[in-house]
Amino acid sequence: MQEAVALRVGLLGFGTVGSSFAEVLAATGADVRITRIFNRDVERKKSHERAKFVGAEVKWTSDATEVVTAEDVDVVVEVIGGLEPIEGWLTTAIHAGKHIVTANKQLIAYRGATLLALAAEKKVHLLYNAAVAGGVPVIPGITQGLSGDKITRISGILNGTCNFILSAMEKGAEYADVLKTAQSLGYAEANPSADVDGFDARAKLCVLSRLALRAELNPDEVPAQTISTVAAIDFAYAKELGCTLRQVSRAEVAGGKVHARVGPMLVPKEMPIAWSHDTQNMVVTSGEFGGDVVFSGHGAGGHPTAVAVTSDVLRIAAGAAAVRFPATASSVDGDVTAPHYIRFVVADQPGIVAAIAGALAKYNVNIDSLLQHRGYAAEKLPFVVTTEPCLRSTLERAVAEIAALEYMLEAPLVLQILTSDDHATD
Amino acid sequence: MQEAVALRVGLLGFGTVGSSFAEVLAATGADVRITRIFNRDVERKKSHERAKFVGAEVKWTSDATEVVTAEDVDVVVEVIGGLEPIEGWLTTAIHAGKHIVTANKQLIAYRGATLLALAAEKKVHLLYNAAVAGGVPVIPGITQGLSGDKITRISGILNGTCNFILSAMEKGAEYADVLKTAQSLGYAEANPSADVDGFDARAKLCVLSRLALRAELNPDEVPAQTISTVAAIDFAYAKELGCTLRQVSRAEVAGGKVHARVGPMLVPKEMPIAWSHDTQNMVVTSGEFGGDVVFSGHGAGGHPTAVAVTSDVLRIAAGAAAVRFPATASSVDGDVTAPHYIRFVVADQPGIVAAIAGALAKYNVNIDSLLQHRGYAAEKLPFVVTTEPCLRSTLERAVAEIAALEYMLEAPLVLQILTSDDHATD
């Protein structure tokens, strides 16, 4: 016979996070019990090494509807991922009066507005602390601790895989090699596009924008630049400029617009963003009254992510009120006024610098410095131009003209140089 | 006529934080209004530059009881400070069914257990995010975002004044000069003892220990070492050891005991704790499942602190449930096993090193290195010994013997060297 518990959990997904959740929840000793577990082809999950952390009376099923509408489930914990068929299952669960805890950033980024409105209507919780920065409590920090401030900007290292790759490249590794290492360690997927091309980080940035900037964004509108074109030489030049390179996600409210962008950027060594190493995540919020607040830690991994999921479940168990912050639907302006770094690779010949300088001047982009390391062959010569603050879209038009010059061997790489006082266009 | 608002605030104290709270609350546009303001000798406060942020209908009073039991007050916000007469007023307010928000670390450290129990009994909130690290949402992070973890250690930079002093000394300033600067900037009191001797940080450490370690400590039992004996030369030696110096507050659960200590420590440059500059605060929590999480930002100042107070008020307005975590009364073990730094100042003569080494050997303390900079007069020669990890209490016995040697000109300075894997005694 099963005694009454304060809260009963129906678990969707028994993979990395799901099985870690079972372990972390058991360790809390809280009066919360997993009553049902759904996974496709569930039989093999019963012999999972972490199956021992759930009680013998748990009902395992390969039919999600047996969980989302079950009498003996108060909270549905979703740790599968993706939009479909998840959205449908969770919608059914909310209609059935179940609270929801999820780690699914894509779902919350793309369908969050609808689901949150439905949850509010049905007076249930929809909590998703694990969806951004895994074990780092950025979402409770913003929603509970900084709700009194007017946050105008968020900058973050939101993808641990990219941070692992770029911080290894900082120490001398080549992109292709470190990507392979990341794949063999399980940090990167066989198809790494979601991580390296910025789609994962962009979804998280939109989740944070909703909470911190109160702006509802369409993730697809946020420009995402890949880190896959960053090379060892860029780290060498960045170092010379007192910087390192990180995949940075940034959103800022200025002049009534939301400026947002994800991609590799040059980060001055003294900025907190430069301190993240390996798979660490970091979020810096900038508030009108409270100034900059930094959160950092393990953004991923089964256990840290399960801590966030478990903390959400405990909040519901404690009877937390369903606090909502209104967010306004906003369009994204992907443009930014900032200093930039441009790396060219050319077949050297007289007149190149003049041609580049001329093209930049035509668009009123001022050159700040011109860097060229020795020891490269003239047939394939990399060199770097840094600019004074300029509008990225203007710069890209100038660079497009330069890219068309016959002696350009590669597409020029344009990267924003982060400064603490750079500002969005307005 | 006053329209009905969601929440009515009675404000105790219209000083730095109180007046900033009026401004920050007004900026949120939330449906929350200050109805009463208490301050001693209140007339002069009506012409305070931030009085414009409260409505004309607010009732100003020099009688606290007119606020704490008033019909038109739902939440009492206390930003005066100190134990008496505050405890009495807030007890009356709780009995009258008022929620409490306070920034008072001494009150929460020394009387928190009693007040929190009373608040739980009377089903009102007692929130105090501003009491630790001002505008940095460490408390919501721990209680809302990390409640699923088992936190075993907290390390922090909890006093902005000490951090200001020590980070200025790192750049070459002398203690006495930078203390004067801190006083003229309003960072330090005329009597700086609460800050520099560690009593302020110790109260905050105990507040965090209750929440993160679930251990109820008596602040007076936590050893607090002053930073006033740290000198420029210690920074020079620390640098040689790859370290800087910070006032660190640390509490750890190990072997069923709570080990806690506040004081200047040598911090390796690569540890996050070393990154705090100026008046910044930082807290690092170490969890069994989630690993290390770092929070940092402005630990003090009217506006950042008011953001924390306002966020608490908004949480109550949103109908947050009064979540409580049980904490166990625990005694403090101030001892630690760690490498240490000892700076001696001697009148040089043959045999000193042998005498020191002999005394340390007698207590089984192993010397790791012996550092001596050139250029000091033999009559007043500073030099440094670092030890391998040893029990601090044992080391202090050895150092007491050494201090008695006739050629010791000053009391030797003993500082812990922070390492990421140092452990409490058990």
Ligand SMILES: NC(=O)c1ccc[n+]([C@@H]2O[C@H](COP(=O)([O-])OP(=O)(O)OC[C@H]3O[C@@H](n4cnc5c(N)ncnc54)[C@H](OP(=O)(O)O)[C@@H]3O)[C@@H](O)[C@H]2O)c1
């Ligand atoms: N891992 C992290 O570090 C991390 C961090 C933050 C957030 N998250 C999020 O947490 C969620 C889960 O991640 P994870 O790392 O735990 O993934 P995972 O290890 O792949 O686990 C997913 C589980 O769901 C099952 N599953 C997948 N698709 C299914 C379907 N259509 N029907 C039924 N079962 C299905 C999988 O079964 P099979 O065993 O058959 O594949 C697996 O057991 C994702 O939303 C992810 O973005 C993860």
Ligand SMILES: NC(=O)c1ccc[n+]([C@@H]2O[C@H](COP(=O)([O-])OP(=O)(O)OC[C@H]3O[C@@H](n4cnc5c(N)ncnc54)[C@H](OP(=O)(O)O)[C@@H]3O)[C@@H](O)[C@H]2O)c1
């Ligand atoms: N300032 C910060 O950065 C900061 C950060 C974190 C927490 N806190 C905490 O916030 C609280 C307030 O700090 P604060 O900086 O705002 O101090 P403050 O500027 O000195 O303000 C205190 C206010 O309370 C009034 N007051 C003091 N004692 C009183 C008494 N016995 N009866 C009536 N009124 C009295 C003072 O009036 P007078 O004008 O007559 O002195 C003043 O208006 C303290 O608990 C402090 O520890 C402050």
